[in-house]
Amino acid sequence: MKLLSGHPSSMHITQHTDYALRVLIYLASNEQRLVxxxxxxxxxxxxxSHLMKVVNQLIRNGFVEGLRGKGGGLRLARPPQQIAVGDVVRRMETDLALVECFHETSRCLLTSTCQLKGVLGAALEAFFASLDKVALSEVLGPSQRALLHVLKRAP
Structure with missing residues (x-):
């Protein structure tokens, strides 16, 4: 799920987080059963195998419950209204540093006097403040439910 397109160094959510959000949306659209x-x-x-890694992290972070055994499966650990998209992204992403100077090991010569780090830091905070206002239930509209139910019936 690319957030900004164009330049390869533009901010984006990793594929791992994209898959996590897809899993959560799918589980929210199928709340009445285990998946x-x-x-x-x-x-x-x-x-x-990749999905297993994503789901295991979702379970460790308390977003998903996994039930083992015959008839087992996955379900949301709490109602979708209580899952903030910002929280999911924060917990799934391993590196939120937008530029090198966000790292302690930065070797940029401009770090001591550059104001860009502060500007980008404020932008990142605004990004998460925006995502924190959105619950999983809000990104799951009626058309999304309909699409996922059609997919469920597809051969």
Whole structure:
């Protein structure tokens, strides 16, 4: 899920986080039943092994519950109204540094006098403030539910 397009160094959400958001949206649209990793893998054409890593992190972070055994599967750990998109992105992303100077090991010669780090830091805060206002339930509109239910019936 690219947030800004164009230049390769533009800010973006990693594929790992994109898949996490897809999983959560899918689970929210199927709240009435348990969903398997295999089902999600097939619906979104995502590698099952990659999806396992995503789901395990979602479970560790308290977004998803995994029930083992026959008849087991996945479900949201709490209602979609209580899951902020910003929280998901923060917990799934491993590196939110927009530029080198965000790292302690920055070797940029301008770091001591440059004001860009502050500007970009404020932009990142605004980005998350915006995402924090959006619950998972708000990104799951009626057309999304309809699309996912059609996909569920597809051969």
């Amino acid at each position: 398997t990793i295999q089902e999600i893998s097939e619906r979104f054409e995502i590698s099952r």
